[in-house]
Amino acid sequence: MGNRRPFGQLTALLTVWMLFLGTAVAAQQACRVDTIYLRGDFGTARFSVDVADDAAERGQGLMFVEKMARAQGMLFVYESPQSVAFWMKNTLIPLDMIFADARGVVQRVHANAVPGDLTAIPGGDGIQYVLEINGGLASQLGIEAGAEMRHPSIPADNSAWPCDPA
Incomplete structure (x- = not known):
């Protein structure tokens, strides 16, 4: 059969390409x-x-959330940049905390915060946005300091990655 790829490999390659294209297109849509x-x-x-x-x-x-879908999270938005610290009181699931500045640039990632732990988890100074996602996911995806957030809460005129005008 020579250099012909089996149908399954071709289908897999097309699926990966469609997922990549879908993510790229979605990232260009207006923010929600x-x-x-x-x-x-x-x-x-x-x-x-x-x-x-x-x-x-x-x-x-x-607090009191027993489980969260893989691609779910909570975005904490502060009125202005400040020093922030979080704890895990009454939190039932491990979380990654992604701390970002006023431009939406990630400054720090705290991985796998321990459920119920009362130890303060500092995000640093000048933090305006904190994204909490399932514990371990930031590492799995490669999210680290320097990554950029895109959300309508981040003013377009100050954002490292502004929302497209609607």
Whole structure:
């Protein structure tokens, strides 16, 4: 049969290409409040998020959540850049915390915060956005300092990766 690829390999290659193309196209669409994108050397990642943008919502966070879908998370939005620290009181699942500055640039990733631990987890100074996702996922995807967030909460005129105009 020579150099012919089996049908299964061709199908697999087409599927990978379609997933790549779909992610690239999705990242160019207008931003939505329930979706955040991250990009970096790893490529692009997309998460469905709940947004905690006031003191009460930030205080509740993901407490008492028993499980979370793989591509789900919570985005904490502060009014201005500041020093932030999180803890895991009443949190039932391990979380990765991704701390970003006012431009949406990731400054620090804290991996696998321990459920129920009351030890403060500092994000650093000048933090305005914190994304919490399932523990271990940031490492699996390659998300690290320097990655950029894209979300409508990050003003376009200051964003490292602004939303496209609608």
